Amino acid sequence: MQKTTRVAVWGLGAMGGGICRAILDKPGLELVAAVDTHPEKVGRDVAEVVDLGGRTGVVVWRNAGEALASGRPDVVILATASFVSEVLGDVLTAIESGAHVVSIAEEMADAYAQHAGLAERMHQAALSRGVCVLGTGINPGFVLDLLIICLSGVCIHVDKVVARRVNDLSPFGPTVMRTQGVGLHPEEFQAGLARGTIVGHVGFPESISLIARALGWRLDRVEQRKEPIISTVRRQTRYVTVEPGQVAGCSHTASGYAGEEELIRLEHPQQVLPELAGVATGDYINVEGTPGIAMSIRPEIPGGLGTIAMAVNAVPLVMAAKPGLLTMIDLPLPRAIPGKR
Amino acid sequence: MQKTTRVAVWGLGAMGGGICRAILDKPGLELVAAVDTHPEKVGRDVAEVVDLGGRTGVVVWRNAGEALASGRPDVVILATASFVSEVLGDVLTAIESGAHVVSIAEEMADAYAQHAGLAERMHQAALSRGVCVLGTGINPGFVLDLLIICLSGVCIHVDKVVARRVNDLSPFGPTVMRTQGVGLHPEEFQAGLARGTIVGHVGFPESISLIARALGWRLDRVEQRKEPIISTVRRQTRYVTVEPGQVAGCSHTASGYAGEEELIRLEHPQQVLPELAGVATGDYINVEGTPGIAMSIRPEIPGGLGTIAMAVNAVPLVMAAKPGLLTMIDLPLPRAIPGKR
Numbered sequence: 004m005q006k007t008t009r010v011a012v013w014g015l016g017a018m019g020g021g022i023c024r025a026i027l028d029k030p031g032l033e034l035v036a037a038v039d040t041h042p043e044k045v046g047r048d049v050a051e052v053v054d055l056g057g058r059t060g061v062v063v064w065r066n067a068g069e070a071l072a073s074g075r076p077d078v079v080i081l082a083t084a085s086f087v088s089e090v091l092g093d094v095l096t097a098i099e100s101g102a103h104v105v106s107i108a109e110e111m112a113d114a115y116a117q118h119a120g121l122a123e124r125m126h127q128a129a130l131s132r133g134v135c136v137l138g139t140g141i142n143p144g145f146v147l148d149l150l151i152i153c154l155s156g157v158c159i160h161v162d163k164v165v166a167r168r169v170n171d172l173s174p175f176g177p178t179v180m181r182t183q184g185v186g187l188h189p190e191e192f193q194a195g196l197a198r199g200t201i202v203g204h205v206g207f208p209e210s211i212s213l214i215a216r217a218l219g220w221r222l223d224r225v226e227q228r229k230e231p232i233i234s235t236v237r238r239q240t241r242y243v244t245v246e247p248g249q250v251a252g253c254s255h256t257a258s259g260y261a262g263e264e265e266l267i268r269l270e271h272p273q274q275v276l277p278e279l280a281g282v283a284t285g286d287y288i289n290v291e292g293t294p295g296i297a298m299s300i301r302p303e304i305p306g307g308l309g310t311i312a313m314a315v316n317a318v319p320l321v322m323a324a325k326p327g328l329l330t331m332i333d334l335p336l337p338r339a340i341p342g343k344r
Numbered sequence: 345m346q347k348t349t350r351v352a353v354w355g356l357g358a359m360g361g362g363i364c365r366a367i368l369d370k371p372g373l374e375l376v377a378a379v380d381t382h383p384e385k386v387g388r389d390v391a392e393v394v395d396l397g398g399r400t401g402v403v404v405w406r407n408a409g410e411a412l413a414s415g416r417p418d419v420v421i422l423a424t425a426s427f428v429s430e431v432l433g434d435v436l437t438a439i440e441s442g443a444h445v446v447s448i449a450e451e452m453a454d455a456y457a458q459h460a461g462l463a464e465r466m467h468q469a470a471l472s473r474g475v476c477v478l479g480t481g482i483n484p485g486f487v488l489d490l491l492i493i494c495l496s497g498v499c500i501h502v503d504k505v506v507a508r509r510v511n512d513l514s515p516f517g518p519t520v521m522r523t524q525g526v527g528l529h530p531e532e533f534q535a536g537l538a539r540g541t542i543v544g545h546v547g548f549p550e551s552i553s554l555i556a557r558a559l560g561w562r563l564d565r566v567e568q569r570k571e572p573i574i575s576t577v578r579r580q581t582r583y584v585t586v587e588p589g590q591v592a593g594c595s596h597t598a599s600g601y602a603g604e605e606e607l608i609r610l611e612h613p614q615q616v617l618p619e620l621a622g623v624a625t626g627d628y629i630n631v632e633g634t635p636g637i638a639m640s641i642r643p644e645i646p647g648g649l650g651t652i653a654m655a656v657n658a659v660p661l662v663m664a665a666k667p668g669l670l671t672m673i674d675l676p677l678p679r680a681i682p683g684k685r
Contacts, residue, residue, distance in 0.1 A: 025500045149494075153679070155679050156654060156678025159369075159683075160369070218679060219682035297642060298639065298641045300640075301638060338493045339501065341559060341560035
C-alpha cells in the first residue's frame, strides 16, 4: 500500500479552507493539522470550519509550533498572506518543524525577485533542515509565467512575450473592490494610487523574473503601470454599482526591458462585469518567435479554484524535490493528483 | 564562462537538418558530430548538407560509432525513424558512447506504452552508463499530452480529457499524402487501412499512456479509429488534387477507457486545406473537471518547427536529469533556450 502524505494547512480563509476540502478528497493525502488565529475557528473541528459535513478529528490550533509538533506533517501549505515579509516567520517555523513548505503568497512565487536577502535566508534554512520551500498559485505561479514558459518550449527562438489575463471581479467583496478602486471617480482612483490604497495585482515582478530566468534573458528593468478602467456603461454587482464615467477596475500592466527593448509585457485588467463593455474574459498568451504561438483560454482559469489546485497538486512535487527554496520552473510540470472516485 | 554542451545529430532529414541549424544558432550548444547514411551527405560539411552558408568544420559521418568516438558529444539527438524497434539499436549505440540521448521517434515519447521489454532494456543500459534517454517531439511529446497534463495542474479534480489537433497537410509531399490516404476514393481508403498502408498518426498510445500515468488513472484499454475525411469541395495542393467525394485526409481518434467510461479522447484529423471546408486549424484542449479548462491555440503549433524546438530545448533538461529512460513528465517543464541576439 502506498504511503499517504501528511499535510498541514496554515491559514483557513477562502483559500486555506478550499485547500483543506481538496486534501480531504485525495486518497493520497492526509490532513494532519490546521492552524488559524481567528478566535471563532480555534479549537473547532476543521470540517466544521471549512463548511464540510462530518468530522475529521483534526482540530484547529492557534499555535502553529504546537500544531506542527502534534501533527508531524510532511508538507505545510501556508495560505496566510501575500508578501514575503509577512510570511517569512511562518515559513521559518514550518521549516524548523522539518516539513516541506508550499506557500501561496504571491511574492513567494519567486522570492528572489524582490527580496534576495530574505530568500537566501529561507534557502539556507531549508537546506540545513533538508526540506524544500515552494511558492505557487494561479497567478503568479501559472497563467502569466509557467504556462508562457511551457509554451516557449515549442519555439526555436523567442523574440518577445505578450500575455493578458482578463478576469471579472464581480464575485469579490468590499476588500477587493477597494484595493482595485472599483466604483470610484477617476480622480479618487488617482488619489488612491498615490496613497497606495489601490494596489492592483500582486506578483508581476515575480512572474517577469521567472520568465526571464527560464528563457535566459537578462533584463535591465521592470516597469509597472496602473490605470483606471473607466466604464461607459452602468455595471451593478452585489457589492458595488459603477455608473458611466466611474471606475470599473484597475488595468495593471508590467513590462520587462533589456535596454530600451520591451521583451515581456504582461497585462492584467481587473474589473467588474467586463462583458457589459464587450470585453471577453480569458487568458491570452502570445509568444512571438519561431514559430509564433497564440493561445487563449476562455473563460479565464478561475483564480480561487486554480490557486487551491496548484497548492494541493504541488504536494507530490515537493515531496520528490531537492532541498532549498524552489520555484515552479525548477520542478516537473504540475498535474492534477487523483481524487476519490 | 559557462561551458557549452556538446551535441551530435544523428539523421539529417528535414527534422535533423532543422535541429542542426537550431543548434548552430545557440551559444550554449556546440555541434560536434553529425551522422547520416545517405551517400550524398556523407563526407560533406554539415553546413552544406543542412542548407546553411559557411562551414562548420563538422563533417557528416556514415558510421555512428566512429562519429561519436570522434565528437565526444554530451547529448546525441536521434532523428531517424518513428518506431521503438527501428531506433533501439541506435539508442543503445549512443548510450554506449556515454552520451545522453534525445529521440524524436514518436514511440519513444513513452517507450513503455507498447514496448515494455525494449524500454526496460534501454533503461538498464542507460542506468549502467549513468546517462538518460528521453523521447520528445511536438506530438506526441507536447500538444496532446504534456500540455494537457500541465493544464490539469490548475484543476482540483479532473473527470475527463478531450483534445483535438486540427492541422493542414498541404505542405507535405507524396509520402505523407499516401500514408494519410489523401486523394483516394473512400473504398480505396478502406482498402489501404486494411492493408496497413494508411497509418494515420503515430503516437496515440504513447500520449494516452503519459496522460494516464501523470493523472494517476488506471485504464483498461485504448481504442483507435481511423476514418476518411471525405471532401465536399475541390481541394488542390502542389502535390495532390482532391475532388468532391474523394478523401481529403484521415481522421484518427484514440480513446482511453476505464471499464466502459471514456476518460481520454484525443482527435487528430489530418487533411489538406481544411479551411476550404470551413474547418479552422488549431490545437484544442478541454479538461473537464473542477474547474473546467477550454484552451485553444490557433493556428495549430507547426509540427516541424515544434519538433525541432522540443528536441533542441530538451538538451539542458537531459543534462540535469537523473539517469535512465525518462519521459517529458519526469522533467522540469520545457522552455526555449536562448539564441544569438
